Amino acid sequence: MVGRAHKPTALAATPGLAPQPTVTFSPDNTSVTAELPTGESVSVLLYGATVTSWKDSSGDEKLWLSTAAKLDGTKAVRGGIPLVFPVFGPPPSAPHPTANLPQHGFARTSVWEFLGKSTSESTPAEGAKAADDLSVKLDFGLSAASLSAETQKLWPFKFNLIYSVTLNPSTLTTSLVVTNDDDKPFDSQVLLHTYLRVNDISSVSIQGLSNSPYLDKLLSPQAQTSGPSDLTITQETDHVYSTPNGASDPVTVLENGKPRFVVTRDNLAQVVVWNPWTEKAAGMGDFEPKGGYKNMLCVEPGAVGTWQTLEPGDAFEGAQTISIAN
Template sequence: MVSKKTPLSIPVPSAGEVRSAKGSVDLSSDRVRVTLKTGESIEVLLYGATVTSWKVDGEEKLWVSEAAKLDGTKPVRGGIPLVFPCFGPNSSALNLPQHGFARLSNWSFLGENSEEPSSVQVDFGLSPSNIPDELKGKWDQNFGLIYSVILGQKTLQTKLVVQNEGEEKWEFQVLFHTYFKVSNAEKVSIKGLKDVTYTDKVLGGTTASEDNESVTITGETDRVYAKVPTDRETVIEQDGKAVFSVKRKNLEDVVVWNPHAAGAEKIGDFEPKEGWKEMVCVEAGSVGEWTTIEGGSVWEGGQIITLA
């Protein structure tokens, strides 16, 4: 959905901790930590605006590689990296790195903008001036991004506002590359994708229709499910019991990825190599096609993850 509204402008705060009736927001030089009064917490790096931790009842819900770089030297392997303005092999067509530049850029923290009584929202901004110097000029569209991360007692919501601040239309793709932490990937079932056509990147880009009620991890898995009805939730089950559900807004595609043993061995920053057993990526996005945004228009999309 594209509209002509203007994103909210929020003053950039200084470092420190802000406490409220809901919890606290702590800004340091490189990350933001949010903790609710009820104990739930998130951590978001300013580099890439990458969510690197989501804890509920003291338990981590996101998987992050032990070899992940958290110092801004490369994209984070794990958590929720943000893919924009292009996905996968489309990146090379635009002369950009894999999955674009959003996860490679230092975002500005725009502050807390909480409206719901039981949640805390923190906002981050990205403009052309934030893109790494070596990438400036390779994608010369005039844009503005506002990325919101909203922590609730049993929910985590991420949403992105994209504004075309120029006069000419352009195209983009977007994806929330969520690494869910599980106890055994081979006993995970992913529901909500039956009868959806997918592209199997492991099998060279062949397409097929999902005939099964559940998608399971039996080997290296890399599929892009296209045009999944947005009123259909994606449910992740462990040992037959629902663990996470994902609702999507204005995002019609779902990527399912797990490198399994052979794939993990080929990824330098994937540690431990047996870590594939403890994660599964179920990624809400708009990547099967390009989204066109007219000059002066705004697009918004997002996901809501709920603990079952």
């Protein structure tokens, strides 16, 4: 290229352009962090495409992450938002195709590819701030070709997963698209295993699950129906709710009677509520501190009430949006 004697110097920023979201990789390229100009941030580990942190503009963490969580790819992450696919819980007995898979499947223990980011800033409504409409979306991908040879033998289907994590000033949205790229149908289940951070579980109540049929995984396989009162956590809890109106019912987590989080769902008809309480937490080697059960509550949207059967070329999409209520 021929040099120009008086060529202009590069501009550090476009004049008049408002501050934009930033996306950075960790020094070892194992995780990616997006931050809005207003200070909110989200971090995603490529191992499992696991969201490990979500902070508001003041730096207050909204997700619970065990201090003993394995972030080196040796074990599924304890905390944040692990992804469950293609089976929820212990796999069923043979001859079901998922019978030989580990509990909760392989999505949370696979290395995902970072596909890129996108940002948006729409014209704010009258009286709103421009920052309120600012967002950044991170996309991640996983396909059959990305799996180890051993895992491909355990679940021999061609598939494609696209996982999107979208950060707004007051919300975090996570969505998963499952596509069947095979020439035969397959069954799968999807769940977003979200660990919300709370100040004191004894002060927490949950709205939106009243009069819902549910399975208590600790007691009986027979379906039960919740009462009209808000749910409170006073012992080890592992319930799978199917809300009467499907995914249209929001779930609100309150603390001391005040809303803290509102979880809305798209095409995810079930909600798992889990807290290990004292004895279970003490028995999990990667659950630290042992008293951490007092500061976490899992509210997990999913499609796990039955199997989602995808014919060749079909796709399934499910999403959750967590809103900060205070």
